[in-house]
Amino acid sequence: MKKQSLTFTLSHAKEKDGTPLQPIAATVPGAVQLDYAKALGYAPYYYGLNFKQFDWMEDEYFFYDTELDFTLAEGELARLCFMGLDYRYEITAGKMLLAAGEGAFTPVTVDVSAFAGKKTPLRVTLFPIPKRQPQPQNRAQASACCKPPSSYGWDWHPRLVPTGIWKEAYLEILPAGAPFGLEASYVLTEGLDAVTVHATCHVNGKGSLTARLIAPDGTVAVEEQLEAEEHADFTLRMADPQLWFPRGYGSQPLYTLQIEGAGEKLCRRIGFRRSRLVGNPGARDQYTKGFPKGPDPAPATIEINGVRVFAKGSNWVNTEIFPSLATPERYDELLQMAYDANMNILRMWGGQYINHDYFYDKCDELGMMIWQEFMLSCNLYPDTDEYLTVLKQEATSIVKQLRTHPSLTFWCGGNELFNAWSGLTCQSHPLRLLDAVCYEHDRNTPFNMTSPLHGMAHGSYVKVVFPDAERRAGDYSHGEEFLAHVKRSRNTAYTEFGCNGAASRDYILKYVMDEQDYADCNAENPVWKSHHAFRAWNESCWLGIPEVHHFFGGYSDTDDLIEKSIYLQDLCYKTMFEEMRRQAPLCGMAINWDFNEPWPAAAGNSLVSWPNVKKSCLAEVGAALRPTLLSLETPRNRYVKGEVMEGSVWLLNDCAEAAPALTADVYLVCGEQKTKLAEISTESVDPRKNGKFGGFTLEITEDIPERFAIAVECREHPTYSSLYHFVRNTTLHATAKTHTVSGDTDDFSDFLR
Incomplete structure (x- = not known):
């Protein structure tokens, strides 16, 4: 295969047929925001309020222009490949429309062999970002599309909505008889003593193909040859496969599936494991005592190859605001941090971008289980044909891309979709569709419609729950630590819980604000507020001034506040994780909110600050999760x-x-x-x-x-x-009231993620 890179220019206009303005050099993979920031000399988007520089781009059309210029030998095929277009697009060659659609996770490939031998202008038009309604500017604007809603603003993400060609774009030329477009799946026997691998691919015309399953030691475990035309199907059967286990439970053997023909090779790494979600011991008695009875709690214990696993880990969010910036080096560092903190699972929170393939490859190697959600979160998604068509397209692409990764332990429709602020139910068409897609294309991997389900729990994200009246009066001496709430609860899984705290002084001054803003630490300061110290989840989150008053009685200045906030986050995370471990086996998962951040937060719940800066609480969590x-x-x-x-x-x-x-x-x-x-x-x-x-x-x-x-x-x-x-x-x-909560307490439901 010959792979020809494409060099683009980038321009924009208010209308699709308008005169393009400001043509500049484009970087692919990338984002239009990054290209214009470089061309126009914008200040770093992550500092201060600079992210607002990009507001004007939301409603623009953007044009990526290049030229098709290639020749073909007899029998060769030319394919134009876009591995990730974000979001609604049209692709034209000259005046001919080659493709049109929307989505960010479905590769777009077009046969352009007819353009061989003649130079032809090629344009990719990207439409303005989708908005269900013009106002208010919040996550609900993303509720009728498959664009990650976190980009529209969250309590850890500014409103900065990427658009562009965010993955590779290239022209490939294939010889006659060459395979392309590999897809694979497998089925283990009930006794785990044999595996059947199904592989399919397209063929450029007729060809002789060989499929191999290569063992972890490099030897060929099984091989099949066939003559194919246009399409090829392989079935490879192998006895006694080496099984993949999560870290701490066994080894992580990985095979390579290879299809070869006409001098070309397609390769995909694959691991074999059986994943199940099973009931938690004691959960039935906890939730369904006596009559009348309701349903049992949802199964919330992971079982890999017949072995129950206590899942201990964290929620993973976008590595970057712009997903094209997520490099293998960044993934390596972050995943090693999670590994060194003794984690064995990462929840890919719904509402964000799907990670690059390298991320899942690395998780396979590390034995890090992945709970993979689709890009739905905290919205009432519609039952319309228009939305469901795109959702099916995107979900199918994601499942086919990821299903051979043994680290992918179970699928989930999205985040907090059964809660009041979303309003979906098990009868909602988007969730029924996602269940059907996962069943059709990866039926032996479990699927949950959302998190939390019955028996599971999200929250809280603060260290102390205060009586409402006293909180409003500014009296933070009383209240009850959230640790006490967890000790009283009996949940099958804690899949989001957080302990808020500040980033360090040095970090804030390097990545967030200057000394003047730093000294002016209050809820009205727009920099502190935009970087999530105040009014992110509630009035005082995430900096947590009330908790500092509760524990210490107050603070003297910003430095003192920051230091105390960090100290409290450290000690609380350690005790929370250990309490949840003590509740096993009724509790099957302890997964905090959250592991990382896509940009600099002055305060939050994360264990690692952007970009890959360890917070001191990470070491405390690692100590709490020792085997x-x-x-x-x-x-x-x-x-x-x-x-x-x-x-x-x-x-x-x-x-x-x-x-x-x-x-x-x-x-x-x-x-x-x-x-x-x-x-x-x-x-x-x-x-x-x-x-x-x-x-x-x-x-x-x-x-x-x-x-x-x-x-x-x-x-x-x-x-x-x-x-x-x-x-x-x-x-x-000491008084009788020191640690009790009476009367109404804070209800932060509208702020839940």
Whole structure:
């Protein structure tokens, strides 16, 4: 195959037939915003309010122009290939319309052999971004199209809606008899002792083709040859396939499917696993006691090759505002961070772009499970034929692209679609359609219509729930830590929960704002607000000034506020993850909101700031997700003088081997001083099980500083030891009301993602 790159110029106009303005050089893959930012000398889009520079582009037509100039030998085929056009498009050669449509995830290929030997102008016209209604400018504008709604503005994403040729665009010339357009799927036997691989491809005319399944060690496991014309179907059967497992549960063997003909090779990597969602032990009794009975909770435990897996990980959002900027190097760094934090699953949150193939290849290698959602989130999507036609096209392309990745553990229609702010149900045509597409093209991979489902839970995203009246009055001394809410709950999966906190001072000054804006930290400052510190999810999110008052009694300046906000995010994430692990096996998943960000946030819930900057809370999460650890259970993270802390020590064990009996020493740590509180002996804990053992009490006195810690140190295995940070609010004394919530509390439903 000869692959010819295409060089484009870019221009724009108010009307499709208008005179194109400002022709500039275009970068493909890319985005029109990036090209014009470079040509017009725009300031970095991520700093301050610079993202507003692109507002004028939303309602423009954009024209990518180039020239077809090629020759063909006898029998050769010329195909024009656009791997990603975002969003509505027309492709013309001279005055001939070659293709028209909409979508961002379906490759567009056109036979242009008829244009061989003559130079022909080629134009790609991109229409203004789709909007269901002109106002208000929010995510609902994306509710009648398949464009990711996060681009229209979210509590972690500015309103900046990409458009352009965001993936490769090229001309390919194929010799006679060459294969192209490989698709593949497989079926494992019930006993997992044999696999059948189905592969199809197109053929340029007639050809002799060979299909091979190459084993992880490079040997040919099975091979088939056939003569084909226009189209070829292969069926490869193999006994005793090496099975793919998630990290911590086995190895990650990967095969290569190869089709060869006329000197050309098509290759696709493939892994074999059986994925199921199964019921959580105890969930039926928890939710359906007595009569009248409702349905059982939705199954929320992942089972891979017959082995139940506790899913511990994070929600993944756009790596970049402009998806063309998501490079293999960025993916490598981010995925390694998740791996090093002991995660085994990433939820591809609905409402964002589908990642590049490299991302899924890397997850296959790492043993990182993927929960893949389609591009629907928090909207009432219509039942119209126009919308459903595009949705079916896009969903089919996505499923066929990703189904051979063993890391893809289950499909999901989208995010929070059964909730009040979306209004869809299991009878809504978009979700019935997505279920049908997944069943037709990947029926052996589970499908959920949305998240959360019955038994599962989203939220909260703040560290403290305050009484409504007192919050409005500015009294943050009372309230209840969200940790206490989780300890009372009995959910089958926590698939979104967050602990808000600030980015560091240095980060904010480098990527977000200058010193003047930094010092002027308040909800009316548009830079702080646009970068999600205030009025993102509620009035005070995500910076969390009320929580700083609740824990510390206040702050002195912006630096003090930022430092305290970070400290609280660190300690809360650690205790939240461990509490959810302690609730296994009723709980099958602990997945926080969120892992990363597509641009610089002054504050948020993420563990990693853009671009690939680790936050200190990532290390705390990694400690909480170690395969085996001694875990401290306490009622909360803030205490006041006169209270008594009651703590219990658990041994959490995700390993395939039993954890041995241990001895744990519990210490109060106040600066450099350590005071022993208890010595606790554990029994051995079975594989994939948890055990609760002894406890201790600690009276909170005046001698305990504002910040203190509890260390749980393991004598036999120091790597199992854990350290927990706490706050003593020095402005308060114990009262009956200190940690309770009475009356109405904040209802943030309209802000949920």
